[in-house]
Amino acid sequence: MTVRIDMHAHFFPPITREEAAQLDAQHAPWLALDSDAETGMIMTGDRAFRPITRPLWDPLRRVEEMDRLGIDIQLMCATPVLFGYTYPAATVVDWARRLNDRALELCSAAPGRLKALAQVPLQDIELACAEASRAKASGHHGVQIGNHVGQKDLDDEGLVQFLIHCANENIPVLVHPWDMMNDGRMKKWMLPWLVAMPAETQLSILSLILSGAFERIPRSLKLCFAHGGGSFAFLLGRVDNAWRERDIVRENCPHLPSSYVDRFCVDSAVFDDGALRLLVDVMGPERVMLGSDYPFPLGEQQVGRLIADHIGLDESAKRRLLSENAQAFFDLPEIHAVAA
Numbered sequence: 001m002t003v004r005i006d007m008h009a010h011f012f013p014p015i016t017r018e019e020a021a022q023l024d025a026q027h028a029p030w031l032a033l034d035s036d037a038e039t040g041m042i043m044t045g046d047r048a049f050r051p052i053t054r055p056l057w058d059p060l061r062r063v064e065e066m067d068r069l070g071i072d073i074q075l076m077c078a079t080p081v082l083f084g085y086t087y088p089a090a091t092v093v094d095w096a097r098r099l100n101d102r103a104l105e106l107c108s109a110a111p112g113r114l115k116a117l118a119q120v121p122l123q124d125i126e127l128a129c130a131e132a133s134r135a136k137a138s139g140h141h142g143v144q145i146g147n148h149v150g151q152k153d154l155d156d157e158g159l160v161q162f163l164i165h166c167a168n169e170n171i172p173v174l175v176h177p178w179d180m181m182n183d184g185r186m187k188k189w190m191l192p193w194l195v196a197m198p199a200e201t202q203l204s205i206l207s208l209i210l211s212g213a214f215e216r217i218p219r220s221l222k223l224c225f226a227h228g229g230g231s232f233a234f235l236l237g238r239v240d241n242a243w244r245e246r247d248i249v250r251e252n253c254p255h256l257p258s259s260y261v262d263r264f265c266v267d268s269a270v271f272d273d274g275a276l277r278l279l280v281d282v283m284g285p286e287r288v289m290l291g292s293d294y295p296f297p298l299g300e301q302q303v304g305r306l307i308a309d310h311i312g313l314d315e316s317a318k319r320r321l322l323s324e325n326a327q328a329f330f331d332l333p334e335i336h337a338v339a340a
């Protein structure tokens with residue numbers, strides 16, 4: 001059986017309100033667990049943020065679920081509400097260190113099955129680089145960053161320097177959309193998730209391409225965008241057309257935008273056969289990796305099924321998407337199917 005590696009899954013350690021108050025008593029994220037400890041709520045201060053289930057914080061329950069789903073290895077990263085980018089960097093560096101150490105503790109409950117990506121205080125590039133290096137040395141397999149820090153997108157000079165640091169230190173980077181653009185018109189129906197999240201990721205990818213940042217970032221950077229790269233694959237023809245027709249699009253970008261698709265990867269969280277086919281056509285089968293957004297309700301519920309059951313992908317492509325691409329991306333040693 002093909003090994004399955006899910007490279008986009010989230011954790012949230014059981015942080016109490018008192019612990020969160022060390023970051024910010026009013027708005028910091030914490031977990032309110034229900035009396036049966038099977039369900040709970042992510043809280044931000046007094047506000048209910050998202051309902052959750054036990055695998056989010058319990059690694060043994062998580063592995064039981066992985067066995068049920070046939071997932072051999074999961075790469076877990078923090079739930080983005082934990083990033084803390086809006087707080088003073090000196091406070092958040094302690095927060096990030098503690099969360100990163102807690103992530104490794106969760107992984108140690110299931111050696112070989114759970115691996116972690118670190119978070120960094122991205123509002124301070126020097127501290128972010130230092131924490132990325134410390135985390136890698138302590139056992140993390142890469143970092144997860146939000147797709148922007150306030151008004152700074154990935155073409156910001158500091159963020160480009162962070163990516164260059166990760167390239168030089170062979171630290172894989174997963175870019176996750178968060179803090180979605182919202183001018184008040186997306187209050188209902190989870191529209192920030194359905195409209196703004198794909199647009200945030202598109203904004204990040206185009207910020208790197210059209211700014212010319214990829215001309216300065218080493219080709220060795222291992223970079224992956226969540227959620228299939230948002231709206232990127234579907235809109236790439238529109239971007240190429242704009243680059244050909246308007247000099248202001250070409251201003252900082254010397255090559256056709258589509259020529260940069262070999263500089264990054266995407267996950268497979270697109271939930272549709274036709275979308276996955278397009279994604280593999282645009283990115284190539286070597287640049288799409290199984291990613292589920294587990295254990296959240298908007299993630300792929302039967303993790304890996306979209307790839308495994310796809311009639312348009314041959315067995316070689318399926319192996320790449322299900323495990324081989326992630327194995328190479330995260331430098332995982334030789335692995336074997338272990339899911340019970």
Ligand SMILES: [Zn+2]
Pocket residue numbers: 008010176226293
């Ligand atoms: Zn996610």
